[in-house]
Amino acid sequence: MTIGQKILKxxxxxxxxxxxxxFSFVAVxxxxxxxxxxxxxxxxxxxxxxxxxxxxxxxFGNFASAFEKANMARAFINSTIILVFVLTVSVIIGTQxxxxxxxxxxxxxxxxxxxxxxxxxxxxxxxxxxxYEIMYKLHFINSLPGYIIMMCGTDVISIFIFIQFFENxxxxxxxxxxVDGANYFxxxxxxxxxxxxxxxxxSCILKGVxxxxxxxNANLYLQDKKLYPTVATSLYTFVGxxxxxxxxxxxxxxxxxxPALIVFIACQKQIYSGLTAGAVKG
Amino acid sequence: xxxxxxxxxxxxxxxxxxxQKFLVITAFxxxxxxxxxxxxxxxxxxxxxxxxxxxxxxGARKFVGFDNYKKVFTRDDCFGALKLSLYYMAGSVVQLAxxxxxxxxxxxxxxxxxxxxxxxxxxxxxxxxxxxFIFKFFYTRGFVFDTVLSxxxxxxxxxxxxxxxxxxxxxxxxxxxxxxxxxxxxxxxIGAIMSVDSNLYEAAMLDGATKFQQFKYIILPSIKTIVxxxxxxxxxxxxxxxxxPYVITDGANGTGTYFVVMHQIAHTQQKVGLASAxxxxxxxxxxxxxxxxxxxxxxxxxxxxxxxxxATTRRxxxxxxxxxxxMKKGGMxx
Numbered sequence: 001m002t003i004g005q006k007i008l009k010x011x012x013x014x015x016x017x018x019x020x021x022x023f024s025f026v027a028v029x030x031x032x033x034x035x036x037x038x039x040x041x042x043x044x045x046x047x048x049x050x051x052x053x054x055x056x057x058x059x060f061g062n063f064a065s066a067f068e069k070a071n072m073a074r075a076f077i078n079s080t081i082i083l084v085f086v087l088t089v090s091v092i093i094g095t096q097x098x099x100x101x102x103x104x105x106x107x108x109x110x111x112x113x114x115x116x117x118x119x120x121x122x123x124x125x126x127x128x129x130x131x132y133e134i135m136y137k138l139h140f141i142n143s144l145p146g147y148i149i150m151m152c153g154t155d156v157i158s159i160f161i162f163i164q165f166f167e168n169x170x171x172x173x174x175x176x177x178x179v180d181g182a183n184y185f186x187x188x189x190x191x192x193x194x195x196x197x198x199x200x201x202x203s204c205i206l207k208g209v210x211x212x213x214x215x216x217n218a219n220l221y222l223q224d225k226k227l228y229p230t231v232a233t234s235l236y237t238f239v240g241x242x243x244x245x246x247x248x249x250x251x252x253x254x255x256x257x258x259p260a261l262i263v264f265i266a267c268q269k270q271i272y273s274g275l276t277a278g279a280v281k282g
Numbered sequence: 283x284x285x286x287x288x289x290x291x292x293x294x295x296x297x298x299x300x301x302q303k304f305l306v307i308t309a310f311x312x313x314x315x316x317x318x319x320x321x322x323x324x325x326x327x328x329x330x331x332x333x334x335x336x337x338x339x340x341g342a343r344k345f346v347g348f349d350n351y352k353k354v355f356t357r358d359d360c361f362g363a364l365k366l367s368l369y370y371m372a373g374s375v376v377q378l379a380x381x382x383x384x385x386x387x388x389x390x391x392x393x394x395x396x397x398x399x400x401x402x403x404x405x406x407x408x409x410x411x412x413x414x415f416i417f418k419f420f421y422t423r424g425f426v427f428d429t430v431l432s433x434x435x436x437x438x439x440x441x442x443x444x445x446x447x448x449x450x451x452x453x454x455x456x457x458x459x460x461x462x463x464x465x466x467x468x469x470x471x472i473g474a475i476m477s478v479d480s481n482l483y484e485a486a487m488l489d490g491a492t493k494f495q496q497f498k499y500i501i502l503p504s505i506k507t508i509v510x511x512x513x514x515x516x517x518x519x520x521x522x523x524x525x526x527p528y529v530i531t532d533g534a535n536g537t538g539t540y541f542v543v544m545h546q547i548a549h550t551q552q553k554v555g556l557a558s559a560x561x562x563x564x565x566x567x568x569x570x571x572x573x574x575x576x577x578x579x580x581x582x583x584x585x586x587x588x589x590x591x592x593a594t595t596r597r598x599x600x601x602x603x604x605x606x607x608x609m610k611k612g613g614m615x616x
Contacts, residue, residue, distance in 0.1 A: 016387055016392070017392075017393075019383075019384075019387070020384070020387065020388075020392070020398045021398075023380070023384060023398075023402055023464075024397075024398050024401040024402055026461065027401050027402045027404065027405055027461065027465060028401050028404075029426065029430060030405075030416045030417065030419075030420045030426065030461070031404075031405075031408075031416065033419070033420065033425075033426040034416055034419065037419070049424075049429060050419075050424075050425045050426055050429060051426065051429045051430070093313050093314045093317075094314075096309075096310035096311075096314070097310060097311060097314045099310060100306065100307050100310045100311055104303060104306075104307055106303075106307060112311070112315070115318065115323070116318065119318060119322045119323075121518075121568065121569065121572065122322065122326065122565065123522045123541070123564070123565070123568070125522070125524050125541050125544075125545065126329075126522070126541070126544065126560075126561035126564060126565065127322070127325050127326065127329070127561075129325075129329055129332070129548045129554060129557050129558055129561060130325035130326075130328040130329040130332065130558070131321060131325045132339075133325075133328065133339065134320065134321070134324060134325055134328070149317070150321055152317060153317030153318065153320065153321040153322070159314075183302055183306075184302055184303070184305075184306040185306060185309075188306075188310075209407060212409070213407075213408070213409035213410065214409075215409055215410050215411045216410070231409075232409040232410070232411050232412075233411070235409075235411040235412060235415065236411065238415065246419050249415050249419070250415075250419065252415075253412045253415050253416060256409060256411075256412050257407075257408060257412060260407040260408065260409075261404070261407075264400070264404060264407055268396075268400065272403075272469050272472075272473065273473065275466065275469055275470060275473070276469070276470055276473030276474070
């Protein structure tokens with residue numbers, strides 16, 4: 001290798017790391033600025049530049065006050081209830097539907113698949129114009145069960161993840177169980193469901209992130225913010241008179257991010273692979 | 283077996299194989315189909331009906347034929363809002379290119395690669411309202427963005443108001459969308475690149491292929507599908523862009539995309555008929571766009587396969603030539 005080539009090689013390595021550092025910086029700076037601001041007292045916030053580090057990293061006053069003002073204790077309880085039920089119900093009905101669509105030939109099979117596929121093309125925000133009226137007629141506004149039922153009904157991606165997974169489970173497994181005298185329900189619950197575990201984890205991660213972060217529907221259908229805040233919609237408290245107290249707002253934002261951050265650090269690998277599996281459904 | 287009997291009672295039929303099949307199909311499908319009907323197709327039908335009426339959520343409704351559709355095309359705040367999608371399309375091109383570059387870099391051995399990947403991916407996991415607050419704060423005069431730019435030597439006096447100045451504010455919003463999704467795209471691309479058989483890279487190294495050649499001949503073909511899929515998604519996503527203006531500017535100062543305008547017409551002005559017509563028109567547009575892209579996708583894909591075959595034959599020929607010359611050399615020394 002000549003000296004020129006060596007210089008070029010190191011220059012390229014330098015540029016590679018420079019670009020990685022630059023884009024990581026771009027990705028974290030909006031969040032870091034929030035963390036910095038969340039630790040500042042009111043007086044400190046008005047006096048210093050937003051990027052000046054706080055005087056004390058132990059000033060948790062904003063967090064406590066944001067937690068209380070935005071009714072976040074209640075919000076975390078609600079979000080947990082919603083998550084548990086939505087994920088359980090989605091997994092049960094999603095795997096069952098995928099089982100039927102994958103294992104049985106019947107006249108409407110193709111039509112039903114097409115109906116689900118078409119549904120995934122309809123943009124959610126547009127549909128809410130008329131979904132709202134249906135929710136109203138069903139008395140599902142300001143009702144946790146109603147909201148949970150609606151959130152279960154709008155899931156298409158996980159169904160396709162399950163169907164894909166079923167395609168890779170040999171049908172001879174079902175057949176030998178039938179020979180042994182098992183009925184379809186036993187086959188599904190005792191044999192196939194346990195094998196689906198990786199797909200279930202994947203769909204729970206995707207659906208879980210979506211449900212936890214959902215704010216548009218939650219705001220529309222869980223309007224009573226005293227009784228039914230979720231973690232995402234509790235942040236609406238800061239719209240209006242509190243709208244310029246950014247040290248308080250940033251603390252609220254950080255609290256709402258913490259669960260996502262913890263889950264992300266704990267299950268990074270599953271999240272990455274789940275995302276990749278979910279993306280090939282088209 | 284059952285042929286010996288002339289007729290079965292319903293109970294017997296349910297115990298037979300066919301009956302069991304019928305039972306399991308019905309039991310497993312009734313709830314998902316009911317949900318699909320109630321929350322997707324029923325509202326879809328209703329929305330279609332509404333689009334022919336002048337109506338609010340409550341009170342009397344009046345049939346007006348195609349008036350709402352005409353209004354969508356003639357009112358200057360409706361159809362015109364679609365041109366804002368061009369900003370979002372431009373943004374998604376940048377986003378995909380950036381994701382592709384970073385994915386290529388990170389799928390080879392990089393020090394602290396996992397950390398870089400994590401930093402860039404995390405914005406995807408933040409909820410929309412938090413994003414709204416983060417960027418209202420970020421773009422405020424003299425706050426985060428201005429401060430960072432002043433570190434880089436810019437004079438704050440010369441910087442625009444990022445969310446108010448109409449010449450720049452749509453780019454500011456597109457920027458937040460790129461910020462949020464480039465890491466997610468990157469992770470998808472890394473997944474696709476990793477699924478390539480690692481022997482291919484080794485073979486390429488042995489053949490003396492440069493990094494750029496590896497990218498062009500091994501990485502790019504293997505992730506073509508997922509890249510194209512993301513292009514398709516990003517185009518329909520751009521047409522229905524909603525979140526950044528909704529949570530950050532609420533559509534003020536000329537940032538109201540088609541869906542934000544529709545949301546305001548539906549929920550603030552309560553012109554349900556007009557909003558429904560807007561929704562139906564956009565659905566038709568998205569549908570047309572998707573069909574065109576699918577056709578294009580198929581076309582490109584077929585070509586790609588042809589190309590692949592050519593590439594393999596070329597590679598084999600090259601390999602054969604190399605082997606031949608190596609043998610010649612070997613023969614000479616022997």
